[in-house]
Amino acid sequence: MPDVSSGVPDSVLHRFRQGDLDAFEALFREHQRPVYGWILRIVRNAAAAEDLTVETFWRIHRAHDRFQPEYPFGPWARRIATRAAFDWLRAQRPEVELTAQIADTLPSASAGNPGIAAEIRSKTALAFGRLPPSLSATAILAVVEEQPHKEIAAALGITVGAVKLRVFRALRLLRKDLEKQGIMP
Amino acid sequence: MNAHDENRIKQLLKQSLPPVESNAEPERDLWPAVLRRLDADPPRHSVPWFDWALIGGLAVFAVSFPATIPVFLYYM
Numbered sequence: 001m002p003d004v005s006s007g008v009p010d011s012v013l014h015r016f017r018q019g020d021l022d023a024f025e026a027l028f029r030e031h032q033r034p035v036y037g038w039i040l041r042i043v044r045n046a047a048a049a050e051d052l053t054v055e056t057f058w059r060i061h062r063a064h065d066r067f068q069p070e071y072p073f074g075p076w077a078r079r080i081a082t083r084a085a086f087d088w089l090r091a092q093r094p095e096v097e098l099t100a101q102i103a104d105t106l107p108s109a110s111a112g113n114p115g116i117a118a119e120i121r122s123k124t125a126l127a128f129g130r131l132p133p134s135l136s137a138t139a140i141l142a143v144v145e146e147q148p149h150k151e152i153a154a155a156l157g158i159t160v161g162a163v164k165l166r167v168f169r170a171l172r173l174l175r176k177d178l179e180k181q182g183i184m185p
Numbered sequence: 186m187n188a189h190d191e192n193r194i195k196q197l198l199k200q201s202l203p204p205v206e207s208n209a210e211p212e213r214d215l216w217p218a219v220l221r222r223l224d225a226d227p228p229r230h231s232v233p234w235f236d237w238a239l240i241g242g243l244a245v246f247a248v249s250f251p252a253t254i255p256v257f258l259y260y261m
Contacts, residue, residue: 028219033210041205050211054218061223124201143195145204171194178197 013069024064027073028057034074035081038155041145042085042137052088056081075154082137082155089133120183127177131170138163139170 008030015023035056040049059080060067067076128136138156141147142163153160178184247254 025216028216032215036211036215037205037207037209040209044202044205046212050213050215050218053211054215054222057215057219058222058226061219120197121201124197128198128202139198140202143198144202168191171191171198174198175190175194 008073010069013067013073016064016073017067017069019064024057024061027060027077031074031077032057035077038078039081039085041141041147042082043088044140048088052081052084056084059084078151078155079157086133086137089137123181123183124174124178127174127181130177131173135166135170135173138166139174142167143171 008027012023012026016027032053036049036053039052039056040046043049043052056077060077063080067073128139131139134156138152141152141155142149149160149163153163156163158166247257
């Protein structure tokens with residue numbers, strides 16, 4: 001399947017596979033923004049997302065000889081980006097949580113609802129940050145970012161059914177955690 | 186957890202962690218940083234793990250059955 005989602009010609013994909021640095025730069029220029037955006041959605045930290053974008057493209061370059069030019073580059077890059085983001089989440093916990101303070105620094109599409117007390121929002125964000133990365137990342141992509149389950153499944157290397165199960169488990173664990181804190185959603 | 190509870194948790198989560206805007210982009214050009222990373226840590230051509238497993242298996246086999254070594258050498 002050709003990479004119809006990008007403006008990169010097939011010849012660039014083939015040259016990238018052979019290790020051509022110019023082809024790699026062309027792919028970087030084309031995919032830098034979506035890769036950064038995807039990582040940002042998972043880690044929710046702009047500075048970390050920039051570092052992880054660099055890390056992701058380094059990993060992509062390292063794996064150039066395993067890339068199959070007949071398949072699209074975007075989903076392959078997204079899988080590598082997801083693994084890099086997961087590695088970061090696992091390494092950071094529990095030092096860095098998805099606190100409301102971090103969330104406030106993000107370029108958000110909409111601000112939080114003032115009807116919900118800031119304390120509840122903060123506790124919810126903290127409780128969410130305590131979930132295992134595999135659950136929290138899946139839930140945030142599916143529930144908050146409203147990404148299609150099929151795309152999430154492809155990025156995580158799991159089935160759509162497994163995505164739904166992870167979301168359900170994440171929400172159930174979050175509910176239990178909030179109930180322990182006396183918050184009844 | 187019923188569907189009603191699930192929806193309420195989802196709403197709370199959305200309000201607590203607002204979505205990232207769709208056109209988010211890095212504040213700087215990351216290409217120079219990628220180049221620096223490539224220079225600092227060039228790609229390694231490492232031996233895959235299954236090659237090491239094969240070598241290890243052959244070594245164990247050779248130690249266990251030393252009489253087979255000449256046979257292996259003959260066919261190499």
